[in-house]
Amino acid sequence: MDRLADVALDNFDVRMIYRADRFGRGGDQSRMQEAGYQVWWRETTEAQWQKMRWAGPDEQTLLLPGVTIDNYFFGVAAVSPDGYASPVQFAGIVGAFFPAPPPPAQGAR
16 A cells, blocks of 8 residues: 555655455455455564565464564455455554454444
8 A cells, every 4th residue: 555655656755555454354254255265464663564474375383474463463465366465454553552442342332
């Protein structure tokens, strides 16, 4: 997204895209297209994704030898058969080290 913004918009810098609604809508967790997906990671102090590793459509686990999980944020992007990649999805609350509060009960105000 940052590269697209650099081309299309003057004086605009994408720092992070965070979509809290990516899970739970049905279908989002389904098997990736035939092309697979990309696992991205970056140091916790960096604004841009720094490293990426490809995973095939049938891979359910991906080992990153030598990568200490305490030092990085991780994200995933789906890749279509024709090479288009989704924005990287990050499944955490940025800057928080505690679980998100539960959503309000149905009908509660």
